[in-house]
Amino acid sequence: MQELKDVASEYSQPFRNLQRELRESWQKIEEFDGGDCDIIIIPSLSLDQQEMQKVPGAYHYEERHLFSLIRLRNPRTRLIYITSEPLHPMIVDYYLQLLPGIPFSHARDRLLLFSTYDASAKSLTQKILERPRLMERIRSSVRPTKSYMVCYNSTPLERELSVKLGIPLWASDPDLLYWGTKSGSRQIFEESGVPYPDGSELVWNVPDLAEATAQLWERQPHLQRIVIKLNEGFSGEGNAILELKSIAPTALAEKAKVIEDCFPNLRFQAAGENWENFSSRIPELGAIAEAFIEGEEKFSPSVQGRIVPSGEVEILSTHDQILGGPDGQIFLGCRFPADESYRIALQELGWKVGQNLAKKGALERFGVDFLAVFTSDGKWDIQAIEINLRKGGTTHPFMALKLLTNGRYERSTGLFYSQQGRPKYYVASDNLKKDRYRGLLPNDLMDIIADNQLHFDSGTGTGTVFHLMGCLSEYGKLGLTSIGNSSQEAEEIYNKVVKVLDRETASDLRFERGSSQSA
Template identity: 70%
Template sequence: MATLNDSELEQIDKFRHLQLTLRDRWKTIELFDESEADILIVPSLSIDQRELQKIEGCEHYEERLLFSLMRLRNPRTRLIYVTSMPLHPSIIDYYLQLLPGIPFSHARHRLLLLSTYDSALKPLSQKILERPRLLERIRQALRLDKAFMVCYNSTAWEAELSVKLGVPLYAAAPDLQIWGTKSGSRQIFAQSEVPHPDGSARVWNIADLATVASDLWERQPWLQRIVIKLNEGISGEGNALLDLRQITSSDRPEKTLAISHRFPTMRFQATKETWENFSGRISELGAIAEAFVEGENKRSPSVQGRITPNGEVEILSTHDQILGGPDGQIYLGCRFPADERYRLRLQQLGLQVGKKLAEKGALERFGVDFIAVDQGNGNWDIQAIEINLRKGGTTHPFMTLKLLTNGRYDLSTGLFYSQQGRPKYYIATDNLQKDRYQGLLPNDLMDIIAHHRLHFDSGTETGTVFHLMGCLSQFGKLGLTCIGDSPQQADDIYHQVVNVLDAETRNGNHDFSSCSDYPFPTTWDGY
């Protein structure tokens, strides 16, 4: 590890001093959630940009933190939301109109939207730092003694931004992000005594990768497949599957060589991945080899938690993830809550991981992904496979539910209850994507939502909340969270939305007949 110079050490000291003010300011979860505060939202995807590009429409993923606008339901909260490119006004209006009991104008007055007007493929935090005038405008808009910053993930960019603004970052410090990588996750699982598949430490070249994969096969000769993971891959897009069954018995005495020869034919989970690119990334990011968990009835549940500024660990939710891709390793969406047969066990394992992360000084969100295999008679073998030390695909749907209903999560049942005492369920996705949806503008979607009454009903606390609306026109991609009073109702609401969108875009032609009584021409956008 490179030695830090005096300037870098000074910045680290300032960053940690700022984070300590969070602990002094909010002693409990309740005070934190209900406090008078200025919240700076910087939804910068400060991750490896080449890995990020594997996700279609990634440039619009800054919209995933727009659920934060619902924090404006607290009339003492002010919020600044910064994006690379301006957001369509109708998207902002959509979120503000979801706020129960708060006049639209009151919420809008407490919201400041800023943009760098820079669509370059680099982290938003970096773009802000490159614009001193924008930086100063943000600083002037904040009450520094009441402010904190929220981001998607925490890196040196976010730390520098925190120090330059004098605003504490509510997230794990950049030097702790190692625990959210594939190799770091495995270390935390071992230290917190959480079951996880056999595998390797991080390696940096193909020869060592072949060696650790061979060693893994030697320890478990019954293995059928091995997962090769780039250490900083996201959403399963950095994974590849090595099929050991394709290595003949005559090749097995030279396992390391045989595995090395099979690497170029691995099945990559990212659609356009190649061995040439993947192998080059190993020397840049590192990689691990891990036993692939087999099973006929297999699930991928997850647990989410939060570490407060005073070190308290809170379990927030459990989900059953919906996965796709060639071998079911690509994150597509989730169902809340996880299956009742194992969700309380997930909570306990998540608590063990959270306490270990808290010991290391981590803050705010963490998520743990698992593989659960049905062994019959109600028994499930649960293996942890990854920690997300950042916001993830399950963060925004759960926070949408929580902020819309002001309900509570019950640890004894693993259910979420509205203020009326009704358990709530949802199905959510970032990946409702069809070519036929391309060309739909945000206003077109609003017309469809209004005509078919697809919106979230604050009276029944059921319906659909849409997100990633900026992805729709170019990529035909949309996110949604469908909330019901039962798992079946949530599924029915989801299918209704899909059926309506399919009907409105039948044969690739957008049907505007539903908007024929709209009081303005179709070119009118209200601004």
């Protein structure tokens, strides 16, 4: 442990010096987005790798940042994109063909691709750090005074890479990571005056978790369910539900023991999770208990923002999240924008959180997840659930929309407008997943897209942009963002894609059955 602290100390001050250079170089949003620079994309999901194993095809999520290639529409921008395994050339070509008004060859010359050729269960950043020759090639490929790094999330690994490359990282200092945990989020909400559910302090062992859960139930005897959360879980995969209806009411002194006996029967949100594994992570990650918010008309909206180098907080978007899993806790996708009846209120709550984070020194992307319940008095009860101090599942679809249309987000309405002044809407998902899609290669997907005219049309500003294409053959899993000129049109475009893929793969299923019978 002391060795880890010494390593963190070694890189902390040089990292802060690099970030200060970044803040001094770009004081305005417009200069930062449109400048002459080299951008190093590190799409590493530097999260707990045991938790990452709950996500099928996790390392293919490095492809979610490929929307960044659209930045090459600026003829002065150069991109360096690094992945664990080489990207399929057709996937790269797909994104470059989306660039409006830029010759393909011109954009391709300004894109450098590097790979670690390592698909092991480590974060990409760790793989890069283990390859000093690769780091030297990356360093020699950029202009040091005109470059910066971007990443999915900022950890001590990204800090070390930034210092060793001598390139500033546009992300929060890893010393601020606590504010993106479940317990850290609750503290920010308290400080910012943002409503949030009743819950417990952070605990590090099962008996204390049982005691904290019992105290929560004692304070809120009407509760039907309590959510048990690993403090550093993500996408709902680290959540579990404790059903209280089956537990007989007892005195507080007895509640903790009864609850602890019930923990092995928790309803886990991640497929294949169990109490033995879940409980083993508590001493390492910590856990909290939180009141489960009930409601017949309940939605899970979120707000996204960024803190620019000058310290200004910018609200970027709002979404209604599409959730799945046993109790609607796992992120599957999103709809943009959030419902008009509460999207403006969401923005204001998100802005309060952003202001607090900015004062603590945070930088770049943040997101805040909420629950909105329609009450009997005709109002929305909006409560904050957690902060994501990183990019998330809503980042890449919104950035794809922004970069493809070159439009603008209007905070007064919570809508995004194309250059022609038309509002834009989309439905997006990382989890269009069916067994029948297994075996589809990127080339096959391109054929299906072309044959059925599913591609994004820059003329109308509508259509579908695909991602996670490398995940398709092995896992039958695909990501997509369907953009329309109304919420209904976006939904129809999304449904058309699903219908076409189902139809195209139906013939594959018939072929498989026929081959099996022949054998």
